[in-house]
Amino acid sequence: MTKGLFITFEGADGCGKTTQMKLIDEYLRGKGFRTLMTREPGAKGLGERVREILLNYDGEVSPACESFLFLADRAQNMDCIIKPAVEKGVIVLCDRHTDSTIAYQGYGRGVNIDELKNLNNIATGGRKPDLTIVFDIDVQTSQARVGEEKDRMESAGVEFFERVRKGYLEIAKREPERVKVVDSMRTIEEIHNEVVELIENAIRRT
Numbered sequence: 001m002t003k004g005l006f007i008t009f010e011g012a013d014g015c016g017k018t019t020q021m022k023l024i025d026e027y028l029r030g031k032g033f034r035t036l037m038t039r040e041p042g043a044k045g046l047g048e049r050v051r052e053i054l055l056n057y058d059g060e061v062s063p064a065c066e067s068f069l070f071l072a073d074r075a076q077n078m079d080c081i082i083k084p085a086v087e088k089g090v091i092v093l094c095d096r097h098t099d100s101t102i103a104y105q106g107y108g109r110g111v112n113i114d115e116l117k118n119l120n121n122i123a124t125g126g127r128k129p130d131l132t133i134v135f136d137i138d139v140q141t142s143q144a145r146v147g148e149e150k151d152r153m154e155s156a157g158v159e160f161f162e163r164v165r166k167g168y169l170e171i172a173k174r175e176p177e178r179v180k181v182v183d184s185m186r187t188i189e190e191i192h193n194e195v196v197e198l199i200e201n202a203i204r205r206t
């Protein structure tokens with residue numbers, strides 16, 4: 001039996017990570033692996049209610065409050081969904097996780113990054129992803145893909161998303177073993193092929 005794996009999918013809004021996650025899920029199931037897809041914010045159950053507040057609340061939200069809400073959802077996702085599945089040998093695919101908080105609340109909103117790292121550690125019990133894939137696209141493309149109908153986070157503006165992108169690239173530089181950047185200005189198929197390679201390498205290493 002294979003050991004479980006915990007893989008996270010990261011990148012700016014509109015980067016195509018959710019499409020890629022679904023494709024790789026199908027691919028892995030086709031090869032006989034057991035998989036589970038989850039997301040943040042909005043892990044199944046309680047997380048869905050937290051997601052509703054985070055994306056749709058139309059009053060003022062302080063950066064610290066926003067951070068704690070994402071972290072609350074993360075703690076629930078880790079303890080109730082991710083950890084139990086990985087322990088059973090499942091490959092868990094998670095749409096956004098700790099690096100979103102560093103990129104969006106840290107680089108984007110200016111919340112202290114070292115403090116966010118500590119809070120991420122509390123939320124996850126220190127369990128890091130075995131592999132993180134950052135889907136990198138330029139901000140103009142990202143904004144064009146998101147379109148006119150933006151949720152609360154997507155309305156943050158071009159400079160905000162420039163900082164988010166820079167954040168992801170710096171995280172990848174600091175942790176090159178865990179975090180792999182995939183150029184997402186290519187076709188879905190080209191990107192998928194690279195994701196397959198990265199995940200097969202990660203499976204071989206476990």
Ligand code: TYD
Nearest residue numbers: 013014040041070096097100101104153154
């Ligand atoms: P979602 O609709 O899931 O966007 P996407 O399909 O791009 O993942 O919305 C999640 C939004 O929340 C997205 O704008 C990124 C943001 N976010 C943070 O700011 N911090 C976090 O820790 C997480 C998990 C998400």
